[in-house]
Amino acid sequence: MSDVEDAITRAYRDEWARVVAGLTRRFGNLDLAEEAAAEAFATAVARWPGDGVPPNPGAWLTTTANRKGIDRMRRENQRDGKHEEAQMVFDNAPTESIGAIDDDRLRLIFTCCHPSLSMENRVALTLRMIGGLTVPEIARAFLVPESTMGQRITRAKAKIKAARIPYRMPSAADLPGRVSGVLAVLFLVFNEGYLATGHSAGPVRADLTVEAIRLTRLARDLMPEDGEVAGLLALMLLTDARRTARISVTGELIPLDEQDRGAWDPMLIAEGHRLVRERLAAAAAGEVPGRYQILAAIGAVHTSARDIRDTDWSQVLALYDQLVNVDPSPIIALNRAIAVAELDGPEVALATVDRLEKRLNGYHAFHATRADLLRRLGRSQDARAAYDKAIDLAGNTAETAHLTRRRDQLQ
């Protein structure tokens, strides 16, 4: 890649959200902001190779995009014979009191992840407006037709305009709920990459995990004092660190106890551990950790053990007990049972798991966990039936391959 192409790629990655957010504030219109930003980047692609990369690419892009935005607005006003009236509502109320950095990108994030938008529309809009992914890229990542993905983004923008979803920081009282709404979007993007579903797709879509981490880093830069943002970033880093060790060369899932721990990414683990230590210090000072911080702490325990036999399972279980208090979902209870199996044996764990059947019967991991416990108890026939159910329900190709091998190895 030439230096200019490299500069353009870097500018796109670093400046897209800033340019879109600035334009949104200036013009009060997401459509216009998106189109003017895209035009400015297209101009850079056309001009930089001949003219050279400007000394301050961000400022050049902002100026160019503003000019494109004004041109576009003039054209539209002429065509419609009226002035743009419905501007987005924004204000500059100080945000220091809630520990967030005053930045238009944060307003844009909260607008794109507004609770009145459906989850799938939030995901699409966030990846487009903040992440700068193109509609075809987002469509490919989620295995839906481009037209479907385009419609989601169009619909979300139309609702923001028609219902007057504001472009501003949530009130301090609303902030925790709104932040967790943003984090849910980012975590969904990450999980869709890490546990990719669909039989035609590869088992991991690294483009999505990388993008989710990049956006969560941005959220962390903008909300440095929010413990859950730090927790989610740590959780993603500690999970992604194991990405390559988790899938075999033949595309089969390798469970935690069989992974080559030397293949884990030490840089990501070190960064994740740093964040977890920071949150542990905050917890020691009296802050109550939320679910992402606790999940990250569990990830830290796993990634601290050089061998599966060194895993501090009592620590894992203590963290799950804490997590159940914050998030009493049956999926958390299921994961907790895995730690129980290590401490109290598979029989005790199986009894816990069986109590979850009513609520988790349609969830592949429930049957996979049961199958594994039954296998360890030597109940091959029951294990086989449970593997069959898990295989039926699993959507990830690597997971299916792993479950099939385990089933076929039963005596």
Add this chain to the structure above:
Amino acid sequence: MQYLISVIDDQSNPGSLDKRPAISEFNERLIADGYWVFAGGLADTDAATVIDNRGEQPVFSDGPFVESKEYLAGVWVWEAPDLDVALALAAEASKICDRKIEVRPFQ
């Protein structure tokens, strides 16, 4: 911006009936804060009549235009600067009315 606020009740699981005083108090507050445009409780859906005069003769039918367990029990029209303000008020309204609330902007 004006929003239509629909109060939704459910025949199979109706909200409690003793909400009038609390709603009146809430209305006073909406008026004092400048959000109130209109409010009205609706009679039972059995009292509704649908008229269709798109053909040659008007056709009258007894009952609401759509039969469902959930139905519109009352409406407000609020003037609010943006959706966040309307949603915060609607969250209060839902508690006070003990019913679901739909917020929908006017064009």
